[in-house]
Amino acid sequence: MHTQVLIIGGGATGTGLARDLALRGVECILAEKQDINAGASGGNHGLLHSGARYVATDPASACECKLEGRLLKKMAPHCIETTGGLFVAVAGDDENYIADFPGMCTQAHIDVQPVDLHTAPEMEPALSEKLIAAYAVEDATIDPFKLSLDNIAHAQMLGARLLRHTRVTGFQVNDHAIQKVRLRNQVDGKELIIEAKVVVNASGAWAAEVAALAGAEIQMVYSKGSLLVTQERISRQVINRLRPATNGDILVPGGTVSILGTTSERTASPDAIYPEIHEVDHIIEQGAAMLPILARTRYIRAYCGVRPLISQGEVGDDRSVSRGFALIDHSEDAHPIRNLITISGGKLTTFRLMAEKTADRVCRHLGVAASCRTRTEPLPNTVEARWTEPGLAPNMWIRKNDPQDKLLCECEMVPQSVVDAIVSSLRKRGSRPNMRAIGLRSRIGKGPCQGTFCSLRVASYLYDRAVFSDDEGVQELCAFLRERWRGQRPLLWDMPLAQAELMEAMHCGLFGLELEAE
Amino acid sequence: MKQIDTEIMVIGSGMAGMAAALFSAQRGIETVQVGITGEINFASGLLDLLGVHPVSDGTRWQDPWAAIGQLVSDEPRHPYGRLSVDQVRTAMDQCLAFLETAGLPYQTNGHQNAKIVTPAGTVKTTFGVPRSMFAGVTVLAEKTPTLLVDFEGLRGFSARQIAQTLGPVWPTLKVARIAFPGAGGELLAEHAARALDVQIHRSSLADAIQPLVGSCRAVGLPAVLGIYRTAEILADLESRLGVPVFEVPTMLPAVTGLRLREAFEQQLPRLGVRAFYQQKVMEAEVLSDGSFRFLVGNEDAQICVRAQRTIMASGRFFGKGLRADRIGIRETIFNLPVHQPAERTLWHNKDLLHPDGHPINRAGLSVDSRFRPTDAGGKVIHDNLYAAGSILAHQDWMRQKCGSGLAIATAYGALSQMK
Amino acid sequence: MAIRTYLYFPGCKIPRFLPQYGRSTQAVMAQLGIALDETELNCCGYPVRHESFTAAMTAAARNLAIADAKGLPLMTPCKCCYGNLKHADYWMRLDSGLRRQVNATLAAEGLSWREDTPIHHLLTVLDADVGSRRLQMLISRPLTDLRVAAHYGCHALRPGKITQFDNPLSPTIFERLVAVTGATAVEWPLRLDCCGHPLWEKNNRFSTALMANKIVDARQSGAQVLTTACTYCQLQFDVVQAEQASASVDPLPAVLYTQLLGIAMGLPPEILGLDDNRIQWIPDTP
Amino acid sequence: MFLTYCAYLSLAVCVAGILWRARRWFFSAIGPEARLSTPGQRMVVMFTALPGILFSRKIWTIFKALMLDVLLQRQIFRQSVVRWIMHMGICYGVLSLILVHALDDLILADLVTDYAATRNPYLFLRNLLGSAVLVGLAIAVVRRHHVAVLKRFNTVWDRAILVILAIIIFSGIGLEATRMISASLFEEMVADYWGSDDTEEITALKSFWAQQFHVVFATPPPLDASHLDTGRQLHADYCAGCHSSVRAAFVALPLAKAITPMAAIFDRMRIDTWLWYFHYLASCLALAVLPFGKLFHLFSVPLSLAVSSLGPAVGQRPESRPIRRAMGLDACTHCGVCSRHCSVTPIATVISNATILPSEKIAEVGRLARDQLTIQRRWRLSQGSRTCTACGRCSDLCPSGIDLQDLWSASTADLNRSGYPGPHGWIRNQSVEQWADHAREEILAPASTDRPRFTGNPNTFWACVQCTTCTSVCPVVAASDDPRRDLDMTPQQVMNLMRLELKDLALGCRMVWDCVTCYKCQEHCPQGVPVADVLYELRNEACRRLDPAVPKKD
Numbered sequence A: 001m002h003t004q005v006l007i008i009g010g011g012a013t014g015t016g017l018a019r020d021l022a023l024r025g026v027e028c029i030l031a032e033k034q035d036i037n038a039g040a041s042g043g044n045h046g047l048l049h050s051g052a053r054y055v056a057t058d059p060a061s062a063c064e065c066k067l068e069g070r071l072l073k074k075m076a077p078h079c080i081e082t083t084g085g086l087f088v089a090v091a092g093d094d095e096n097y098i099a100d101f102p103g104m105c106t107q108a109h110i111d112v113q114p115v116d117l118h119t120a121p122e123m124e125p126a127l128s129e130k131l132i133a134a135y136a137v138e139d140a141t142i143d144p145f146k147l148s149l150d151n152i153a154h155a156q157m158l159g160a161r162l163l164r165h166t167r168v169t170g171f172q173v174n175d176h177a178i179q180k181v182r183l184r185n186q187v188d189g190k191e192l193i194i195e196a197k198v199v200v201n202a203s204g205a206w207a208a209e210v211a212a213l214a215g216a217e218i219q220m221v222y223s224k225g226s227l228l229v230t231q232e233r234i235s236r237q238v239i240n241r242l243r244p245a246t247n248g249d250i251l252v253p254g255g256t257v258s259i260l261g262t263t264s265e266r267t268a269s270p271d272a273i274y275p276e277i278h279e280v281d282h283i284i285e286q287g288a289a290m291l292p293i294l295a296r297t298r299y300i301r302a303y304c305g306v307r308p309l310i311s312q313g314e315v316g317d318d319r320s321v322s323r324g325f326a327l328i329d330h331s332e333d334a335h336p337i338r339n340l341i342t343i344s345g346g347k348l349t350t351f352r353l354m355a356e357k358t359a360d361r362v363c364r365h366l367g368v369a370a371s372c373r374t375r376t377e378p379l380p381n382t383v384e385a386r387w388t389e390p391g392l393a394p395n396m397w398i399r400k401n402d403p404q405d406k407l408l409c410e411c412e413m414v415p416q417s418v419v420d421a422i423v424s425s426l427r428k429r430g431s432r433p434n435m436r437a438i439g440l441r442s443r444i445g446k447g448p449c450q451g452t453f454c455s456l457r458v459a460s461y462l463y464d465r466a467v468f469s470d471d472e473g474v475q476e477l478c479a480f481l482r483e484r485w486r487g488q489r490p491l492l493w494d495m496p497l498a499q500a501e502l503m504e505a506m507h508c509g510l511f512g513l514e515l516e517a518e
Numbered sequence B: 001m002k003q004i005d006t007e008i009m010v011i012g013s014g015m016a017g018m019a020a021a022l023f024s025a026q027r028g029i030e031t032v033q034v035g036i037t038g039e040i041n042f043a044s045g046l047l048d049l050l051g052v053h054p055v056s057d058g059t060r061w062q063d064p065w066a067a068i069g070q071l072v073s074d075e076p077r078h079p080y081g082r083l084s085v086d087q088v089r090t091a092m093d094q095c096l097a098f099l100e101t102a103g104l105p106y107q108t109n110g111h112q113n114a115k116i117v118t119p120a121g122t123v124k125t126t127f128g129v130p131r132s133m134f135a136g137v138t139v140l141a142e143k144t145p146t147l148l149v150d151f152e153g154l155r156g157f158s159a160r161q162i163a164q165t166l167g168p169v170w171p172t173l174k175v176a177r178i179a180f181p182g183a184g185g186e187l188l189a190e191h192a193a194r195a196l197d198v199q200i201h202r203s204s205l206a207d208a209i210q211p212l213v214g215s216c217r218a219v220g221l222p223a224v225l226g227i228y229r230t231a232e233i234l235a236d237l238e239s240r241l242g243v244p245v246f247e248v249p250t251m252l253p254a255v256t257g258l259r260l261r262e263a264f265e266q267q268l269p270r271l272g273v274r275a276f277y278q279q280k281v282m283e284a285e286v287l288s289d290g291s292f293r294f295l296v297g298n299e300d301a302q303i304c305v306r307a308q309r310t311i312m313a314s315g316r317f318f319g320k321g322l323r324a325d326r327i328g329i330r331e332t333i334f335n336l337p338v339h340q341p342a343e344r345t346l347w348h349n350k351d352l353l354h355p356d357g358h359p360i361n362r363a364g365l366s367v368d369s370r371f372r373p374t375d376a377g378g379k380v381i382h383d384n385l386y387a388a389g390s391i392l393a394h395q396d397w398m399r400q401k402c403g404s405g406l407a408i409a410t411a412y413g414a415l416s417q418m419k
Numbered sequence C: 001m002a003i004r005t006y007l008y009f010p011g012c013k014i015p016r017f018l019p020q021y022g023r024s025t026q027a028v029m030a031q032l033g034i035a036l037d038e039t040e041l042n043c044c045g046y047p048v049r050h051e052s053f054t055a056a057m058t059a060a061a062r063n064l065a066i067a068d069a070k071g072l073p074l075m076t077p078c079k080c081c082y083g084n085l086k087h088a089d090y091w092m093r094l095d096s097g098l099r100r101q102v103n104a105t106l107a108a109e110g111l112s113w114r115e116d117t118p119i120h121h122l123l124t125v126l127d128a129d130v131g132s133r134r135l136q137m138l139i140s141r142p143l144t145d146l147r148v149a150a151h152y153g154c155h156a157l158r159p160g161k162i163t164q165f166d167n168p169l170s171p172t173i174f175e176r177l178v179a180v181t182g183a184t185a186v187e188w189p190l191r192l193d194c195c196g197h198p199l200w201e202k203n204n205r206f207s208t209a210l211m212a213n214k215i216v217d218a219r220q221s222g223a224q225v226l227t228t229a230c231t232y233c234q235l236q237f238d239v240v241q242a243e244q245a246s247a248s249v250d251p252l253p254a255v256l257y258t259q260l261l262g263i264a265m266g267l268p269p270e271i272l273g274l275d276d277n278r279i280q281w282i283p284d285t286p
Numbered sequence D: 001m002f003l004t005y006c007a008y009l010s011l012a013v014c015v016a017g018i019l020w021r022a023r024r025w026f027f028s029a030i031g032p033e034a035r036l037s038t039p040g041q042r043m044v045v046m047f048t049a050l051p052g053i054l055f056s057r058k059i060w061t062i063f064k065a066l067m068l069d070v071l072l073q074r075q076i077f078r079q080s081v082v083r084w085i086m087h088m089g090i091c092y093g094v095l096s097l098i099l100v101h102a103l104d105d106l107i108l109a110d111l112v113t114d115y116a117a118t119r120n121p122y123l124f125l126r127n128l129l130g131s132a133v134l135v136g137l138a139i140a141v142v143r144r145h146h147v148a149v150l151k152r153f154n155t156v157w158d159r160a161i162l163v164i165l166a167i168i169i170f171s172g173i174g175l176e177a178t179r180m181i182s183a184s185l186f187e188e189m190v191a192d193y194w195g196s197d198d199t200e201e202i203t204a205l206k207s208f209w210a211q212q213f214h215v216v217f218a219t220p221p222p223l224d225a226s227h228l229d230t231g232r233q234l235h236a237d238y239c240a241g242c243h244s245s246v247r248a249a250f251v252a253l254p255l256a257k258a259i260t261p262m263a264a265i266f267d268r269m270r271i272d273t274w275l276w277y278f279h280y281l282a283s284c285l286a287l288a289v290l291p292f293g294k295l296f297h298l299f300s301v302p303l304s305l306a307v308s309s310l311g312p313a314v315g316q317r318p319e320s321r322p323i324r325r326a327m328g329l330d331a332c333t334h335c336g337v338c339s340r341h342c343s344v345t346p347i348a349t350v351i352s353n354a355t356i357l358p359s360e361k362i363a364e365v366g367r368l369a370r371d372q373l374t375i376q377r378r379w380r381l382s383q384g385s386r387t388c389t390a391c392g393r394c395s396d397l398c399p400s401g402i403d404l405q406d407l408w409s410a411s412t413a414d415l416n417r418s419g420y421p422g423p424h425g426w427i428r429n430q431s432v433e434q435w436a437d438h439a440r441e442e443i444l445a446p447a448s449t450d451r452p453r454f455t456g457n458p459n460t461f462w463a464c465v466q467c468t469t470c471t472s473v474c475p476v477v478a479a480s481d482d483p484r485r486d487l488d489m490t491p492q493q494v495m496n497l498m499r500l501e502l503k504d505l506a507l508g509c510r511m512v513w514d515c516v517t518c519y520k521c522q523e524h525c526p527q528g529v530p531v532a533d534v535l536y537e538l539r540n541e542a543c544r545r546l547d548p549a550v551p552k553k554d
Helices: A012-023 A059-075 A095-107 A119-123 A144-157 A204-213 A277-290 A348-366 A383-388 A392-400 A416-428 A435-440 A454-464 A472-491 A494-510 B015-026 B064-074 B085-101 B131-142 B159-166 B189-197 B202-213 B230-241 B255-270 B403-416 C013-017 C019-031 C053-070 C079-094 C096-107 C122-130 C132-138 C173-180 C204-220 C231-244 C257-264 D002-027 D032-036 D039-054 D058-071 D074-079 D081-102 D122-146 D148-152 D156-181 D183-193 D199-212 D225-238 D252-269 D271-292 D294-308 D320-331 D337-341 D358-369 D375-387 D393-397 D404-417 D422-428 D432-438 D469-473 D475-479 D483-487 D491-499 D503-507 D510-514 D520-524 D531-546
Strands: A002-008 A028-031 A085-090 A131-137 A140-142 A161-163 A166-174 A177-185 A191-201 A220-230 A238-241 A250-254 A257-261 A299-310 A325-329 A340-345 A407-409 B002-011 B031-035 B106-108 B114-117 B123-126 B128-130 B146-151 B173-178 B219-222 B245-248 B274-277 B280-286 B292-297 B301-312 B322-324 B329-331 B385-387 C004-008 C034-037 C074-076 C119-121 C147-150 C225-228 C254-256
Touching (some): A002 A012, A002 A348, A012 A144, A012 A340, A012 A348, A028 A166, A028 A191, A059 A140, A085 A277, A095 A131, A140 A250, A144 A161, A144 A383, A191 A204, A191 A348, A204 A220, A204 A299, A204 A340, A220 A472, A257 A277, A277 A472, A299 A340, A299 A472, A325 A348, A383 A392, A383 A416, A392 A416, A392 D432, A407 A416, A407 A454, A435 A454, A435 A472, A454 B159, A472 A494, A472 B159, B002 B015, B015 B031, B015 B255, B015 B403, B031 B280, B031 B301, B064 B085, B085 B106, B085 B255, B085 B403, B114 B131, B128 B131, B131 B245, B173 B202, B189 B255, B189 D469, B189 D475, B202 B230, B255 B274, B385 B403, C004 C053, C013 C231, C019 C034, C019 C257, C053 C074, C053 C079, C053 C096, C074 C079, C074 C122, C079 C096, C079 C119, C079 C231, C119 C122, C122 C132, C122 C173, C122 C257, C132 C173, C173 C257, C204 C225, C204 C231, C204 D475, C225 C231, C225 C257, C231 C254, D002 D271, D002 D294, D002 D320, D032 D320, D032 D404, D039 D320, D058 D074, D058 D294, D074 D081, D081 D122, D122 D148, D122 D156, D156 D271, D156 D294, D183 D199, D199 D225, D252 D271, D320 D358, D320 D404, D337 D358, D337 D393, D358 D375, D358 D404, D375 D422, D393 D404, D422 D510, D422 D531, D432 D503, D469 D491, D469 D520, D475 D483, D475 D510, D483 D510, D491 D503, D491 D510, D491 D531, D503 D531, D510 D531, D520 D531
Parallel strands (some): A002 A028, A002 A191, A085 A238, A191 A340, B002 B031, B146 B173, B146 B219, B219 B245, C004 C034, C004 C074, C074 C119, C147 C225, C225 C254
Antiparallel strands (some): A085 A131, A166 A177, A220 A257, A220 A299, A238 A250, A325 A340, B114 B123, B280 B292, B292 B301
16 A cells, blocks of 8 residues: 555544644545554543643643643534533642642633632532632543544545554664555454555554664653543532642543543553552542542443653653653654654643644655644534434434334443444444444443443344354454453442442353353 | 241342242241342343353363362362252252242253353353253254244344354254234333233234244244243244244343242242342341341331341342442341452452453352351351352352352252251 | 221222222121221322322321321221322331421421321231131131132332332232132232223323233133222223223123122122122122 | 482393303303303203203202202201301391391382381391391301411402491491481481471470480480470370380490490581491492302302202213303302312412312313413413312312312313323323423423432432343333334333433433333332332423423523
């Protein structure tokens, strides 16, 4: 295959870059070794930062956040809920920090309004009585899956190509330029070669790995962050702990649930990471100080992501490492590679800016004059990406009232028609539908039953629709349930434990999946 | 408050509780049974004895008795280890005999395990199979040309899925999908079963299948052939279709489990068991004379039960016999010591389908040779307190495929070893 | 034996729509030497539960308060009344807010709800307070070789934790009482299901479908008559069935338990109002 | 002269009014049967039926009813003796006053040769009857303001009727008293009936009248024996023929004595003449308004009782039922007995809707029949009607013999037909979607009573493991061959909507309204989710949102 630009990595940056380039009329292919947002882009809060969180450590990127946030609210309103946010401190928090906070915000040009301690509980009844300070900020929430899916969908409409489950296995580098890129399809193992004028390494936490394949060197720090999903929505707004950034100090509402996070733990590699039990307990304890109900409420899922932090060799907490992004043009390395660019670090909030800057650099390499259009061109709200929105499926299902359209997932009320839509959109883009892909693009399996019942219903439905054949269903079931399990395991006590027992009783006790699993 | 005196109090109305109440009533002992019919609602209806050992190798056994022998020698603390093979056999026989009289006949593959198809397309190793399903065991074994029928709107059951999955081993398995007579849209197994029970649509069902049979020598259907009149319905269909008809297990909760539940719930009170279903033990205390006093009810306790002996068959987490918080696992009625992993990180493997299974599933009550709960030091806690069923430690019924056998046998064991 | 007195709660429907239930109950109770206090009471609240939970509870609680003031146990022949009175008893005990609100309303009449007002259904009175032994003694014409399907009626049975009527999943009280009359209680799968009356004149298709299922099942199980101990259920199985009866299927007679018992006690059918039943059942008398 | 005109005018008004009321009996179409016949047909039916009744043994039943229930008012006597005394006092007091007093010139003057209003027994009777009425009025007032149900709903007419009667009686007594003491009147009489100008004799007569008849003269006459003897003599010759002793006026006399001090002023003002006009006009007014308010029951109740003595409405010919209902509406005296015994009265203490009470509902039904109800009041009436349990107590107890139960079923049928079938029907006529938009929570003010106890509280649904048991055991879902088409949703799906905080979508869903409340779902739920209670609560919530009277947020 030939193309102008090969983008490696289908996270927020990669998909954003694909769209940016496509809008500039640059031909590109995006290769993702798993699926959209498989890495940090899918393993975060879905928080559109006001910037106030970084005023102490990194005023520059704090301001970046503010501007990008405001821009995204205009360009992609359908991915964003403008909840507003609160910074709250409780008895025992660092008095000096609280005192300096407003000042630091004004210096960084971040807008904050002090909220008096009587009105704060009216805004958010779940807040602790030990409240000692509260400030209102411009926080909002963003659906990262919808965002990336819309970005890539738009890019594809404009001619970009997407290769899911396709991993880069090597580069053929002759006289300081990548000639060929070798890739392998993870599903059927087929090898393929891509010749691209410019290769962009947007593989986030795997950037160093990928660069290394081309012989380039990047100093990178892996910082894992774990998050918890509560069963119900606990607050209307985003709630931040008013203290130097640390663990378990942000609660972000997301549709009908809330997301509590996060931790920061060094890991040796970005692979094989899990939300660990001690992290979970730690987050809950910390969060409960702000919102006591967090100690009692039911959690339905835990997940984690790895923050790719380009290290400038500093020491200390990874949070103090710049959250600003790193755009590395390897043509300027000691051992230059003329057509390799690495973009990494940064935040979800600034993904567009990162894409823009990268695209500018790419265009300079290609000698293309076209300028960025993502500042002015609103992101189209594509149909295939909308099913990740909680409550949308039941709404459509009820209003459409088609007697033949049965629910496959009862918890989140996802009907057959949604599965059909996702299957056909996947096929339209030339990729094979599987249960995890469908799960990623809908709410299936994201409710309290965590796949206990919907998994088999979806599998058998896909057999009926001849999407599945032979015995692949069994492996699909195993894979889907294993995927769900990652996020359940750290939360298995009380009710969820009973739920999990029921799940194992059916899928292992009755179906004996453990005996079939590869 | 109502006051009741009894010899035996059975706590729990899952498989083990039902079996315990049955055996004790059959022995003519005064019995009170209390429990929420949670777990048995989710019984598959298949009576496992022992299918897999050791779980880490996933070795499946054709001869459950031999398997038990092996298991007991490898894992002496396994509840089966507290029983002789004969006891297990007698327990099973007595239970199957009861089910026969209760109008829910079972069949076994002689003394061997049986293999049966699941809705996921996998093949399950089990022991006691409802007679309405047994033809399925035979045709699977002989790979008979068979028509597997499924229904429109019955979610989670696709004949095509089963046939595709078993294709390599059972090429002669044909499939057909029909609309369940008189039903459009979503179909629930229990509703289909009730409709067939009250004779609605029986003939039209046969008429719908008839033309599809062709050269097939057996017909399989999802397990919806009635709850109370299964034998009658089956005979009816077979005579109309002229080939053996059998049921295939469905997703849980399944009609086959419901039949078990109904058989026990309706028959036990008739055998003289004073059953308080859907009620919990609110308070339990051990009296100085070694007997027990229970307050039974719900938010507000209504009945006071005094019992000489007590059998705990209160199940695990789903059955609410055990309860876990972030710190550890408790037994919910007497707060008995629970054998459990040292900390929560050890409860579950990171892989759901890890061959070793999850350590927490082997947590529970350790018991002495007479099924009396013991503390860590092996000391019996109350002379007249017994435990049976899945609440027992050192077993993993889900992975070993020994749920029902364990429940029935340990219930029998506990009873037969009372003084 | 000493005459026991109950505060009689006939409910709203009996006087106008099912007088035979009232008459037969009176007659049987007289035979048993049980006195019924007929103080005027108000609606049990069940009909208004769709509209307002609080209103339903208030109405019920007022009756309980009156019973309490008179110091009499309350007895109703209607399962729906029984159910709602029990609901009130339960929620008033559990929900202090409701208790305060309701008692405030009752105070205007100098009444107030207090715990532990005994609430009985006709059947529990016969089974527990009178007892089958004493009933047995009064049976002069056992209904041998009559096969009866006992219909339980939902609102007395469920939710068991509130109504405390009998084991909600496998009750036996009605079969026991049928056996007392000398008749055989048949086993029929749908015995615990709904008669369909709550939907009558709201959704007649479902209402009659539910009834039809039960009747088919009862007949299939060999029942000659179906017996009820609830005003609404009887109205459904007698009046509605009679109205729905087509030429093809002959209806299954529905007899009130008090009528059944009365006949077995040798009381004349007129007193028991057997002729008032829309679907005639003539006991084969020696 | 003027007064006579007034009298005839009010009589005319009265007659016209009666005819107008009577017309309604045929023209107001209440109940489904009304659509089967025209007013004309109904009239024909009634008048053709009349002879059949009058010349049959039925007439005896009617006669008995009239005797016992109208004349002796047995029903009222049974219910409360005090009320009976009240009613008898007013009823017979007023009627006999009309006969022996108001109409004396027409009746007594002819019957009795030497009739004079100032002679006994008439003088005494007038006082007696007047006081009887007063006693009745007193009881009525007390009752209206102390019986719980009544005092909440006193209408203008309940008060007006009492006020008018009181005015007539008091003015009458006042009139008698003032005339008694009036000197001017005395002189007029002397001039007219005696015509002597012998001052000495006149003085003597004055002395006697001053002493015996309490006339008050500007200059008090001498009261010595000789004057009095002469006075007595003259009185016997000229006055005694028309004037009995005023001691018989046991009400007016004390009053006369009481006002003696003011006699001179009163006499100068000729207050007696004013009172006379006042008394007369008040009576005319009473006559004129008679057909337009509660007073009409003088005619309508006997009629109603007569009709009801022929048995309940259902038994009668369909054409005659609407007539009877209309008569029933007229026969209501708003005495409140029905509401005092109504089986659902306690419910009206929680649901504030007067039309739950029969005594209030009947008036509203009248307005419904005359098509005078706003949407909101129609809805309230339909709520009042569906709250009725048809226990029939009201019909059994009504002293006016109105078949209220029949009236309710008729009006309920009318409401259903005119688009007020109550929530069950109402919801059925809309799709879930329309519903969700129609009754969104945010457009409503929060609930005052019946705050949701299960819905809106995530804990209610936490335990759910999605096992579908609630749906599997549901007999209604089982009865449907296509649940989605018939019920929109299954119980489990309703529970999940609650968990997902999409309550608006659940309210209009037919599963909620076709639930038979058999509680199987709740009983069988392995996790103790109160499924049926939630469905019940959703109905409460929907009823609240349906009620047009519920305040909307601005």
